[in-house]
Amino acid sequence: MSVSVHINSIEKKFEKVEALKKLSLNIEEGELFGFIGPDGSGKTTLFRLITSLLIPDGGNIKVGELDSETDFREIRKITGYMPGRFSLYHDLSVEENLNFYASIFNTTLKKNYHLIKDVYEQIEPFKKRKAGALSGGMKQKLALSCALIHKPELLILDEPTTGVDAVSRKEFWELLKKMQKTGITILVSTPYMDEASLCDRVALMQKGSLLALDSPENIVKKYDGDLWQLSSSNMHTIIADLSEVGSGIKNIFRFGEKVHITSNGLNLEEVKSVITEELKSKGHNNIIVEAAKPQIEDCFLDLMEEN
Amino acid sequence: MEENNIIVVEGLYKKFGSFVANDNLNFTVRKGEIFGFLGANGAGKTTAIKILSGLSKPTSGKVIVAGCNVKHEANKLKKNIGYMSQRFSLYDDMTVKENFRFYGGIYGLSAKEIKLKTDHLLRKLDMVENKDVLLKKLPLGWKQKLAFSVAVMHDPAVVFLDEPTGGVDPITRRQFWEMIYEKSLEGTTIFVTTHYMDEAEYCERVSIMAEGKIEALDTPANLKKQFKVETMDDVFVKIARKES
Numbered sequence: 343m344s345v346s347v348h349i350n351s352i353e354k355k356f357e358k359v360e361a362l363k364k365l366s367l368n369i370e371e372g373e374l375f376g377f378i379g380p381d382g383s384g385k386t387t388l389f390r391l392i393t394s395l396l397i398p399d400g401g402n403i404k405v406g407e408l409d410s411e412t413d414f415r416e417i418r419k420i421t422g423y424m425p426g427r428f429s430l431y432h433d434l435s436v437e438e439n440l441n442f443y444a445s446i447f448n449t450t451l452k453k454n455y456h457l458i459k460d461v462y463e464q465i466e467p468f469k470k471r472k473a474g475a476l477s478g479g480m481k482q483k484l485a486l487s488c489a490l491i492h493k494p495e496l497l498i499l500d501e502p503t504t505g506v507d508a509v510s511r512k513e514f515w516e517l518l519k520k521m522q523k524t525g526i527t528i529l530v531s532t533p534y535m536d537e538a539s540l541c542d543r544v545a546l547m548q549k550g551s552l553l554a555l556d557s558p559e560n561i562v563k564k565y566d567g568d569l570w571q572l573s574s575s576n577m578h579t580i581i582a583d584l585s586e587v588g589s590g591i592k593n594i595f596r597f598g599e600k601v602h603i604t605s606n607g608l609n610l611e612e613v614k615s616v617i618t619e620e621l622k623s624k625g626h627n628n629i630i631v632e633a634a635k636p637q638i639e640d641c642f643l644d645l646m647e648e649n
Numbered sequence: 650m651e652e653n654n655i656i657v658v659e660g661l662y663k664k665f666g667s668f669v670a671n672d673n674l675n676f677t678v679r680k681g682e683i684f685g686f687l688g689a690n691g692a693g694k695t696t697a698i699k700i701l702s703g704l705s706k707p708t709s710g711k712v713i714v715a716g717c718n719v720k721h722e723a724n725k726l727k728k729n730i731g732y733m734s735q736r737f738s739l740y741d742d743m744t745v746k747e748n749f750r751f752y753g754g755i756y757g758l759s760a761k762e763i764k765l766k767t768d769h770l771l772r773k774l775d776m777v778e779n780k781d782v783l784l785k786k787l788p789l790g791w792k793q794k795l796a797f798s799v800a801v802m803h804d805p806a807v808v809f810l811d812e813p814t815g816g817v818d819p820i821t822r823r824q825f826w827e828m829i830y831e832k833s834l835e836g837t838t839i840f841v842t843t844h845y846m847d848e849a850e851y852c853e854r855v856s857i858m859a860e861g862k863i864e865a866l867d868t869p870a871n872l873k874k875q876f877k878v879e880t881m882d883d884v885f886v887k888i889a890r891k892e893s
Contacts (some may be wrong), residue, residue: 368657379818380789380790380816380817380818380821381789381817382788382789383818403723426882460657472810477690477691478691479690479691504815504816505690505735505812505844506690506844507688507690507692507844507885507889508844508846508882508885508886508889508891509689509885509889510689510884511844512886531815533815534816534845535819535890536882549817561877574784578683578833578834579830579834579851581823581827581830582827582830582831585773594828595819595820595823596823596851597847598847598850598851598880598881599850599869599870642819643819643820646818646819646820
């Protein structure tokens with residue numbers, strides 16, 4: 343069982359700060375949907391509104407047919423929520439935490455063991471350990487188990503991979519993909535741009551607004567600038583050394599081992615000559631300029647600049 | 650070459666009971682180098698950083714940082730290093746200027762030095778107008794840049810950055826790295842941990858830890874060659890998952 347989510351021009355203010363600015367979007371049944379954006383973009387506020395923990399200042403949210411303000415009791419029964427900050431009981435053991443959450447939802451660990459098996463198996467050897475004494479990765483798995491114990495139709499995960507190493511992040515996403523196949527709607531937020539490609543669709547968020555809403559493939563396809571990548575003998579000063587390059591070069595950003603630059607109506611040869619001349623005058627060698635394929639992060643940077 | 654090494658680690662072991670957190674670490678870091686210290690959660694990075702910064706003592710082995718032996722010169726060491734963690738240690742209920750004054754005082758700078766440094770850093774950060782604003786009113790990206798500036802205001806030989814860029818937008822993250830480059834060109838050694846694999850590429854050399862040991866240490870380009878993969882992400886996965 344899964345459920346759709348409809349967000350209609352939702353507004354939320356905290357004192358003078360507009361956390362969400364008339365945001366609208368629809369999430370379909372069974373979708374794995376990603377909210378990608380930095381701290382302060384409104385991801386957590388939106389999740390708290392969907393889970394009925396906050397009341398909007400304007401607009402409304404429907405989870406299936408349920409309204410987040412009036413039907414909050416029903417919404418809470420079908421929603422599993424894993425907040426960004428570990429919120430289970432530190433002084434209860436792994437097993438006690440799970441039994442507690444199961445009993446809140448009138449079920450038992452035994453009855454619903456199959457739902458959490460894939461996740462819980464990995465921490466089961468430590469089931470007598472107090473939750474407060476678990477490592478970060480194990481806490482995350484316990485929190486996910488607790489969020490799944492009542493067979494929710496909608497699973498909401500607030501930055502589950504923040505501060506998690508690259509390998510554990512991969513494993514976590516494999517787990518989410520597997521869970522999605524059981525027919526549950528999953529909303530997940532992350533500050534890591536590379537995780538966008540693992541979602542069916544994503545919302546790129548910035549300061550309470552949507553920068554883009556589409557499948558990761560389409561977001562990349564819609565990138566409408568000329569993008570080039572370059573490298574040289576001296577990558578440590580390259581950004582500073584290009585700070586005065588003019589004539590048609592728009593943005594210059596470091597991207598891993600390369601630098602990505604965007605330009606206005608220049609072809610590869612023209613970009614090459616502008617860049618090579620500038621860098622040679624600053625003592626760089628082995629200057630390589632070539633066409634680049636945009637990634638989600640290029641799109642995000644581009645959209646940020648536009649706004 | 651020897652005196653150029655600002656960090657020298659030889660045969661470092663750290664045990665907690667029967668658990669070996671650091672298992673015979675050996676490496677050196679040059680003056681002014683940007684050194685990436687990577688590894689999976691629980692691989693032993695935090696334990697090693699605590700030892701390098703004088704907060705914890707090694708069980709055995711020799712560790713020299715900024716000319717100080719961490720075992721019995723921890724106090725002298727602390728004057729020569731800076732530290733910034735993901736939960737930066739600035740005070741939310743003090744203003745920008747008060748934070749500078751407080752940390753300058755802790756590092757033993759004179760009132761005059763503190764004033765000069767504060768003016769200089771405020772101008773550089775473009776925060777002169779915000780000097781009397783409480784820290785909690787500032788956006789996360791500004792706080793991070795400020796935390797870095799405070800960590801290096803006493804011109805330490807080494808600065809330890811523990812996941813300094815978590816949570817900020819991609820532009821701010823890049824501006825932060827420009828600050829790091831600038832400081833390294835002035836001769837400060839940068840010792841940094843991160844979970845962003847593109848940031849691993851920004852380091853001159855990178856070490857990757859797994860289960861208490863350093864499993865790889867080289868330039869990003871050489872590591873990719875060594876493991877026959879295209880990205881640092883793949884290098885990391887190969888080491889941390891022990892596939893080879």
